[in-house]
Amino acid sequence: MSDLRELYQEVILDHSRHPRNFGKCPTCNRDAKGHNPLCGDRITVELDLEGDTIKDVHFQGQGCAISVASASLMTEMVKGKSVAEAKKLFDQFHTLVTGGEADGADLDKLEVLAGVRDYPVRVKCATLAWHTLAAALEGNHIQVATE
Amino acid sequence: MTETARKTAPLLRNVKFDVERVRTDFPILAKPMRGKPLVFLDSAASAQKPQAVIDAVSRTYEQDYANVHRAVYELSDRATALYEGARKKVARYINARSEREVIYVRGTTEAINLVAQSWGRANLKAGDEILITGMEHHSNIVPWQMLRDTLGVKLVVAPIDLNGDLIMDEFRKRLSSRTRLVAFAHVSNALGTVNPVEELVALAHKAGALALVDGAQGIPHFRVDVQALGCDFYAFSGHKLYGPTGTGALWGREELLNAMPPWQGGGDMIRSVTFEKTEYNDLPYKFEAGTPAIADAIGLGAAVDYLEALPWDVVEAHEAEVLAYGAELMRAIPGVKLIGESKRKAGVLSFVIDGIHPHDIGTVLDSEGIAVRTGHHCAQPVMDFFGIPATARASLGLYTNRADMEALARGVHKVKEFFHV
Numbered sequence: 001m002s003d004l005r006e007l008y009q010e011v012i013l014d015h016s017r018h019p020r021n022f023g024k025c026p027t028c029n030r031d032a033k034g035h036n037p038l039c040g041d042r043i044t045v046e047l048d049l050e051g052d053t054i055k056d057v058h059f060q061g062q063g064c065a066i067s068v069a070s071a072s073l074m075t076e077m078v079k080g081k082s083v084a085e086a087k088k089l090f091d092q093f094h095t096l097v098t099g100g101e102a103d104g105a106d107l108d109k110l111e112v113l114a115g116v117r118d119y120p121v122r123v124k125c126a127t128l129a130w131h132t133l134a135a136a137l138e139g140n141h142i143q144v145a146t147e
Numbered sequence: 148m149t150e151t152a153r154k155t156a157p158l159l160r161n162v163k164f165d166v167e168r169v170r171t172d173f174p175i176l177a178k179p180m181r182g183k184p185l186v187f188l189d190s191a192a193s194a195q196k197p198q199a200v201i202d203a204v205s206r207t208y209e210q211d212y213a214n215v216h217r218a219v220y221e222l223s224d225r226a227t228a229l230y231e232g233a234r235k236k237v238a239r240y241i242n243a244r245s246e247r248e249v250i251y252v253r254g255t256t257e258a259i260n261l262v263a264q265s266w267g268r269a270n271l272k273a274g275d276e277i278l279i280t281g282m283e284h285h286s287n288i289v290p291w292q293m294l295r296d297t298l299g300v301k302l303v304v305a306p307i308d309l310n311g312d313l314i315m316d317e318f319r320k321r322l323s324s325r326t327r328l329v330a331f332a333h334v335s336n337a338l339g340t341v342n343p344v345e346e347l348v349a350l351a352h353k354a355g356a357l358a359l360v361d362g363a364q365g366i367p368h369f370r371v372d373v374q375a376l377g378c379d380f381y382a383f384s385g386h387k388l389y390g391p392t393g394t395g396a397l398w399g400r401e402e403l404l405n406a407m408p409p410w411q412g413g414g415d416m417i418r419s420v421t422f423e424k425t426e427y428n429d430l431p432y433k434f435e436a437g438t439p440a441i442a443d444a445i446g447l448g449a450a451v452d453y454l455e456a457l458p459w460d461v462v463e464a465h466e467a468e469v470l471a472y473g474a475e476l477m478r479a480i481p482g483v484k485l486i487g488e489s490k491r492k493a494g495v496l497s498f499v500i501d502g503i504h505p506h507d508i509g510t511v512l513d514s515e516g517i518a519v520r521t522g523h524h525c526a527q528p529v530m531d532f533f534g535i536p537a538t539a540r541a542s543l544g545l546y547t548n549r550a551d552m553e554a555l556a557r558g559v560h561k562v563k564e565f566f567h568v
Contacts, residue, residue: 004514004565008507013566039506040523040536062536064504065566125506 034132071129183516191542203449233448258382273299333365338487339495
């Protein structure tokens with residue numbers, strides 16, 4: 001059970017039960033859909049992209065605790081960031097959850113998801129929202145699937 | 148059962164089924180998992196192997212291995228005799244009329260694809276209908292969709308109800324003179340529902356259609372007599388039947404198989420080849436191109452020997468009792484909902500817990516040494532029907548005991564505590 005607490009930290013359980021920036025976003029001008037066929041998770045990420053700045057970001061969907069918490073934490077982290085900053089953060093986050101040496105300077109609260117690196121099958125849960133965000137940054141109405 | 152098999156049958160015959168003794172035949176069940184005793188509840192995905200199967204495969208490679216058929220040396224003769232002997236065992240186990248009716252395949256999926264690509268392409272035309280049910284595994288959906296897309300046949304689906312039972316009236320309504328094939332699961336892999344095979348086969352035949360039974364989840368739980376079932380094809384996997392992976396069989400009525408064209412060309416499936424013309428081999432080799440899974444097929448024969456020696460009436464009663472006990476324990480836990488509540492079920496306890504995703508259930512159970520499968524179980528239409536993305540599925544084998552069910556229930560309580568639900 002103690003190993004499990006490494007994976008499911010209280011912050012993660014909190015975000016999974018009470019996701020932030022959850023629901024429809026009336027002011028957003030970009031969206032993308034993500035699907036993880038392995039576990040059936042589906043997520044929509046909406047962005048209010050003003051020039052190069054992510055003014056607002058929301059998500060909707062259903063998924064496991066890891067994927068919902070990761071999406072929720074992501075929205076908190078990328079709001080107000082530039083497109084380049086958000087992409088760089090995705091790179092760092094991906095390295096963190098896949099067990100690489102993360103240059104973790106910018107990761108901040110995303111560090112709570114580090115436990116995912118010991119559960120390789122759960123990496124896709126943690127990164128689904130980020131892949132979907134990356135798709136939304138590329139263009140409108142894109143659908144991505146992990147696996 | 149032959150006289151030899153009867154003589155070598157363990158002492159289990161005519162006594163109560165001794166599940167604890169059976170468990171000692173499966174060495175992996177004694178291995179700890181995450182520091183706890185392994186509670187293996189994923190037999191529907193693939194069953195564990197008894198020592199007899201493991202030994203048969205090892206012994207083949209140690210003593211009896213060479214490529215089979217068409218060699219003049221003794222080792223190949225021996226391998227061929229064992230390999231073909233295993234086919235005879237399988238034929239006898241399912242009461243086929245002859246071993247010519249048993250086509251070795253890699254598993255149920257390949258068996259169904261064989262029927263689709265060989266029988267389907269040779270016999271179906273645009274407008275013909277294939278009737279399946281709403282509880283099918285993807286492997287009994289996609290091969291027919293591929294025919295639909297190439298031949299223009301129509302795929303018709305008979306719906307299920309909220310218990311997970313096929314709605315018989317809806318099934319009957321969808322049968323017509325256009326129906327050429329009815330293909331359905333003996334037992335649903337996602338729900339555990341046992342279909343009324345004989346009745347469905349009779350209805351199919353009355354409509355002039357053939358009947359294919361996907362036996363992947365059927366034959367591990369019941370003694371199957373293909374002649375008594377009355378179907379035209381019965382497909383199953385060896386690895387779910389306590390045998391090696393890469394094995395399985397398509398059983399078909401000999402006259403049907405004889406009339407079907409080969410589907411893969413190559414070595415072993417031919418009698419003579421020139422650049423102008425090829426003469427195909429007889430059954431079953433016509434459908435078995437290339438070097439087969441030799442040691443694995445011999446292992447499947449050992450699995451069948453092992454199973455044939457068990458007192459199956461008692462095994463079936465034991466499995467039903469353990470499943471009912473597990474269901475009762477699970478229903479008693481607040482927030483747990485069983486998906487699939489058919490009155491006739493075998494081997495499967497699919498469930499969801501309010502507020503907890505199946506993937507999270509699976510991870511926490513794993514930390515307790517309990518192996519369940521989580522996801523859509525290759526039956527996405529079933530998940531869609533119940534409006535859920537996935538379930539957690541505990542599935543049972545003949546070695547599953549009441550203690551496994553109690554461990555599962557304790558595990559589910561831990562899951563709920565862990566997520567404060």
